[in-house]
Amino acid sequence: MDLRKLRIFVEVARHGSFSGAARALPLAQPAVSVAVQKLEQELDLLLFHRHDRRISLTSEGKVLLQHAQRMLEDLRQAQLEMDELKGLRKGEVRIGIPSMLGTYYFPELLMAFKQRYPQLKLSVEEAGARDIQQMIDAGELDMGIIVREQLPESLEAELFLREQMVVCLPPEHPLAAQPSVSFEQFFAEPLVLFKPGYFHRAFIDRLAQQTEYPMQIEFETNLIPLIRKIVGKGFGITTFLAMVAEGDSELAARPFSEPVWLDLCIAWKRGAYLSHADRSFVEFLLEHSRV
Structure with missing residues (x-):
């Protein structure tokens, strides 16, 4: 008819x-x-x-x-x-964000995006890089934050952030008196790390494999406040993105002697259709990129 x-x-x-x-x-x-x-x-x-x-x-x-x-x-x-949807008066962005970035990088960015597109719904899932990848592949998330070095063939991505990984330790720690920390010195210390599946842990695991230094893992937790407290009390050291340690009087942050940078990407399933809302989020993120 x-x-x-x-x-x-x-x-x-x-x-x-x-x-x-x-x-x-x-x-x-x-x-x-x-x-x-x-x-x-x-x-x-x-x-x-x-x-x-x-x-x-x-x-x-x-x-x-x-x-x-x-x-x-x-x-x-x-x-x-x-x-x-085309005019971005409705729609939803489903994105997976690791806890470190979700706490220290994305809050203001997400609020600014929401201010620009007030009718769009933001659905944010906090998860490790491995889980984010699996949820994107399963269609449970539209996009997620992935370290470029960990990007699988099933995803395509845009780089939006380059941030240095720094050693975090108590201000009174002997290594805090140095301008930088060597890999050997870092792995000689008790470590406080994220559990496997998070980019923070994958970075440390890869670094240990490359340098062939053994790890002394004293604590494993995905709770950033707990990691900060454990390190601040002198029970171990860790690494964070530099933005995490900025302005923290309870932590001293020192670069590695061979500076280490992480390239962070917004990623989605290769060949998948991105809605107007999703594409607008990607464009907004790239507008505010730090690369």
Whole structure:
């Protein structure tokens, strides 16, 4: 059943005449009459009683009118929603963010994005890089934050942040008196680390493998405040992104003797369709990139 013919049929019924429908559409009156006749032929039903100067719906026409109005309203609502998504008046961004970035980098950014697009819904999942990747692959997240070195073939990404990894230790620690800390010195200390699955831990594991120094892991936790407290009390040392230690009087931050930088990306499933809301978030993130 042709939607164009249904739309014409509804207008004829609403105006009670072919001429009135023709003015409203606007179409030539013969085109309106032909469209209704073709619809009647397709259905093999008479939809209008035709009088000298007026028309009225048949019982069959009244039944069709109810269905046609509902169909056209559903179509209008669908088109409106698509237009709203395109215009970023509605929509949702589902993103996975590691806890370190979720705490120290993204809060102000997310609020600024929300201020620009107040009708968009932000759904943020805190998780490690491994879980974020799995959730993107499973369609549970649209996007996530991944370290570029850990980016799998199944994802494509845009770089938005380059940040240095620094050694964090108590201010009174002997290594805090040095301008930098060597890998050998770092791995000689008891370590406080994230659990496997987080980019922080993957970075340390990879560094230990590359340098072939053994690790002395004293504490494992994904709770950043707990890690800070343990390190601040002198029970071990750790590494954080430099932004985490900025302005913290209870922690001393020193770069590695061979500076280490992490490239962080916004990633999504390769070949997947990104909604207008998702693309706008990516564009917004790149506007505020620090690379």
